[in-house]
Every structure is written in C-alpha cells, then in structure tokens.
Amino acid sequence: MCRYNLKLIKSTHFRVSSSTEIKKMEINHLLYLCFLLVLILTKTTPSDEDPSVIISRFQQYLQINTSQPTPDYHKAVEFLISQAKSISLDHQTIELVDNKPLLLLKWPGSDPKLPSILLYSHTDVVPSEQDKWTYHPFAAHLDSTGNIYARGSQDMKCVGMQYLEAIRKLKATGFQPLRSVYLSFAPDEEIGGHDGAEKFADSDVFKSLNVGIVLDEGLASPTENYRVFYAERCPWWLVIKAKGAPGHGAKLYDNSAMENLLKSIEIVRKFRASQFDMVKAGLKAEGEVISVNMAFLKAGTPSPTGFVMNLQPSEAEAGFDIRVPPTANAEALERRIAEEWAPASRNMTFELGQFKQKASIHDKFGRPVLTATDSSNPWWSLLEDAVKSANGKLGKPEIFPASTDSRYFRERGLPAIGFSPMANTPILLHDHNEFLNQAEYLKGIDMYESIIKAFASYAQHPKDEVARDEL
Numbered sequence: 175m176c177r178y179n180l181k182l183i184k185s186t187h188f189r190v191s192s193s194t195e196i197k198k199m200e201i202n203h204l205l206y207l208c209f210l211l212v213l214i215l216t217k218t219t220p221s222d223e224d225p226s227v228i229i230s231r232f233q234q235y236l237q238i239n240t241s242q243p244t245p246d247y248h249k250a251v252e253f254l255i256s257q258a259k260s261i262s263l264d265h266q267t268i269e270l271v272d273n274k275p276l277l278l279l280k281w282p283g284s285d286p287k288l289p290s291i292l293l294y295s296h297t298d299v300v301p302s303e304q305d306k307w308t309y310h311p312f313a314a315h316l317d318s319t320g321n322i323y324a325r326g327s328q329d330m331k332c333v334g335m336q337y338l339e340a341i342r343k344l345k346a347t348g349f350q351p352l353r354s355v356y357l358s359f360a361p362d363e364e365i366g367g368h369d370g371a372e373k374f375a376d377s378d379v380f381k382s383l384n385v386g387i388v389l390d391e392g393l394a395s396p397t398e399n400y401r402v403f404y405a406e407r408c409p410w411w412l413v414i415k416a417k418g419a420p421g422h423g424a425k426l427y428d429n430s431a432m433e434n435l436l437k438s439i440e441i442v443r444k445f446r447a448s449q450f451d452m453v454k455a456g457l458k459a460e461g462e463v464i465s466v467n468m469a470f471l472k473a474g475t476p477s478p479t480g481f482v483m484n485l486q487p488s489e490a491e492a493g494f495d496i497r498v499p500p501t502a503n504a505e506a507l508e509r510r511i512a513e514e515w516a517p518a519s520r521n522m523t524f525e526l527g528q529f530k531q532k533a534s535i536h537d538k539f540g541r542p543v544l545t546a547t548d549s550s551n552p553w554w555s556l557l558e559d560a561v562k563s564a565n566g567k568l569g570k571p572e573i574f575p576a577s578t579d580s581r582y583f584r585e586r587g588l589p590a591i592g593f594s595p596m597a598n599t600p601i602l603l604h605d606h607n608e609f610l611n612q613a614e615y616l617k618g619i620d621m622y623e624s625i626i627k628a629f630a631s632y633a634q635h636p637k638d639e640v641a642r643d644e645l
C-alpha cells in the first residue's frame with residue numbers, strides 16, 4: 175500500500191517540476207489524498223485479528239452442517255485445514271473409521287521430549303428441530319445484541335475455533351511453544367465417541383503424541399464464574415426383570431411379576447429422592463450424587479385393542495439410567511442393586527439385575543477416573559493462574575453430570591480438564607435456539623491464549639508424568 179503511494183508521488187513530482195510553488199501545493203494535496211487512501215484501505219481491508227473477521231470465521235464453521243446422524247465431516251475438516259494453513263500449523267487427517275475423519279493439527283514445541291498438550295474438540299453436533307428455532311440452526315445469525323445463534327455455538331464448535339484463534343494471536347506476538355501443542359477435531363462425540371475419541375485414544379498415532387494434558391469441553395455458566403470439570407459420572411444402564419405366575423386379574427396373590435417389579439421401583443424411587451434431596455439442600459452438586467431415572471417400563475399382555483385387562487402378566491421389566499460419580503462406592507451400589515433393587519431372595523422368579531452398559535469408575539491403573547484439582551496436579555495450578563491473569567474467574571471444580579470424550583483419556587490415566595469459557599451464558603447445549611454472545615466468545619479466546627501460553631511454556635516434567643512413563 176505504501177509503495178503504491180510513493181510511486182504516485184514520484185510520478186506527480188516529475189510532472190509539476192516547472193514551478194516549486196505548484197509542486198509544494200500538489201505534494202501537500204497528494205499527501206492528503208494518500209492519508210485518506212490509507213484511512214479507507216485500513217477500514218475496508220480489516221486484519222486477521224479484527225473482531226468482525228474473527229466472528230465471521232466462527233460463523234463459517236457454524237454454518238457447516240455436521241449434525242448427527244449425517245454430519246458433513248469432510249466439509250468441516252476442509253474448512254479447518256484452511257484455517258490451519260493460514261496460521262502455518264501442520265495437519266494430518268486420520269480415518270480410523272471410513273468417512274469419519276479426525277483432523278490432527280500440530281504446533282511443534284522446541285523441546286519435543288516434553289509431554290505435549292492436546293486441545294481436544296468434537297466436530298459433530300446434535301440434531302435440531304428447525305421449526306422451533308427463531309433463526310435457522312446453521313445460519314449462524316448474529317443479532318443486534320451480539321448473540322450468534324447456531325447448533326454447535328456452545329457445544330462445541332466455539333471451543334474448537336477459540337483454540338485456533340488463540341494460537342493465531344500467540345503466533346502474532348512471536349510466542350514459541352516449549353511443548354508441542356496438538357489440536358484434534360474428532361467425529362462422533364454426540365453418539366458415544368466410539369468411532370472418534372475412543373479409537374483415537376487407543377491408536378498408535380495417539381501414543382506417538384506423548385500427551386501430558388488434555389483440554390476438552392465443559393458447560394456454559396449463567397454466572398460470571400466459568401465452570402470447570404475434573405471428572406464425569408459413569409453411565410450404568412440397568413434392566414431389572416420380574417417373573418411370576420400369571421393369574422386372573424381378580425385374584426389377590428403374592429409374588430406376581432407386576433407386584434415385585436413395583437416393590438423394586440418404590441425402593442429405587444426412595445433412593446433417587448435421597449440423592450436428589452442432597453442436591454436440593456445444596457449439600458452436593460448435581461455431578462456428586464448418584465442419579466437414577468427410569469427409562470422404560472415394559473409389561474402387560476397385548477391385545478388387538480391395547481392390553482388384556484383381566485390377566486396379571488408373567489413378566490415385567492424396567493430400565494434405569496444410573497449415573498455414578500467416580501467418587502462413589504461402586505461396590506456398595508452393586509450390593510444395593512443385588513440386595514434391594516433386584517433381589518433374588520424376595521421372589522425366586524426375580525432375575526438378577528443386568529447391565530446394558532456399565533462404565534468403570536476406575537482407570538486402567540485402578541484409580542478413580544478423575545483429574546486432581548489440587549497442587550499435586552501442576553496443570554490445574556497453571557490453569558487457575560492463567561484464567562486469573564486473563565481476568566477470568568473459575569467456579570469450584572465439578573463432576574460433569576453427563577458424559578464427554580474426556581473419559582477415554584482419563585481412563586488411560588491422563589489428566590483431562592473440561593472447560594468451555596462461556597460465562598454469563600444460559601446453558602443451551604442440545605436445546606432450541608442455542609447461542610453464544612460474540613463478546614463472550616472473544617473473551618474466551620483471551621482465556622485460551624493465556625492457558626495455552628502457560629501450558630506450552632511449562633518446562634518441568636510433572637511428577638505424575640514421570641510415574642506414568644515408568645509404569
């Protein structure tokens with residue numbers, strides 16, 4: 175731009191050289207024009223770090239429809255690769271399962287011997303009921319208050335893009351990481367992560383990354399404090415089944431399938447209430463109690479018009495979604511299920527409880543699946559300080575009430591912290607009209623800039639990393 179203006183002045187200078195006065199006037203005039211041109215050009219070609227450009231990159235990612243069950247993963251990966259190229263990050267696409275690409279980016283550290291940092295995110299989003307949304311869920315509409323409406327604006331395309339934006343800023347300042355920083359954009363989190371994070375965490379590629387700490391998603395916070403998660407509850411899906419002698423609908427007798435199942439349901443409901451009461455009384459957070467909710471009831475003898483009414487059926491079944499925090503006593507809960515919820519002793523025809531899914535609350539070293547949030551974990555202290563120095567506030571660390579991909583890393587004994595920097599924001603993940611305010615999004619980039627800088631500069635080999643290497 176400047177070179178162009180100088181040329182303009184030079185050529186003009188040649189033309190008016192006959193009169194010094196005219197020459198001076200014209201040069202002044204041209205300098206003024208040049209000044210105006212600079213003003214116009216700076217206004218019309220905003221830099222990469224201009225907030226409106228940062229927001230428009232976020233919108234572009236949100237506009238790619240990666241909704242389950244038919245996510246356009248290839249388009250998302252293509253877009254993310256273009257972003258990676260623009261900030262000179264190495265990229266690699268891994269298809270552990272056909273058509274389910276996982277994008278891995280790398281910012282090499284100066285000391286490759288040190289364990290690396292993994293900035294994790296998933297590219298898929300949950301489906302949306304379009305007619306219940308004010309704006310189209312893939313329009314990424316920015317309203318007059320600065321809210322950006324889109325599926326994935328909170329869960330978790332925001333985080334994936336914020337990692338990239340933070341690195342863009344750090345690169346612009348000339349920062350050089352000591353540890354390598356990896357970013358992974360994985361598929362399928364919203365359908366269990368089996369073809370995404372689970373296979374990735376199991377892969378040789380993952381082993382070769384020598385990851386020391388994983389950052390993954392958290393939840394929005396309606397208060398000014400960011401929420402941060404160090405563990406999550408493990409799903410136990412239990413089905414209990416009662417069998418009993420069938421009988422006439424008018425007959426009173428003991429040990430019918432329905433009666434026994436209802437006794438169990440009453441006991442389960444009492445337990446549920448005892449856990450929920452602790453949350454209501456403020457004694458425990460949602461993630462700290464064992465939740466149990468009935469998912470289905472299956473009983474009755476079908477008839478062409480509904481159910482046979484004068485017959486007590488010989489079988490009845492109920493399914494429960496149970497979530498167990500890693501701090502709970504799993505053995506005691508299993509005993510409770512066998513002795514109280516589905517006891518063989520109460521009715522000989524009662525079948526023992528069966529689990530459709532039962533995630534372990536212990537990692538592969540037999541320790542509870544959780545990441546320490548005290549001075550024993552240097553990453554925790556670094557995170558606390560980094561958020562504080564970027565003028566953010568962290569709430570008390572929590573156990574995530576549902577599941578995220580973090581569990582696949584924690585199960586391997588790796589520390590993983592769930593953190594999505596969204597304060598003063600209603601929790602709208604999986605809800606209609608999911609949105610994130612642009613100011614909050616931009617503030618989140620500053621948080622990651624501070625965190626990545628702190629993590630990537632951390633020179634010491636943490637104690638637990640050494641311990642793991644020795645195992």
Ligand SMILES: [Zn+2]
Pocket residue numbers: 296329330363391
């Ligand atoms: Zn998510």
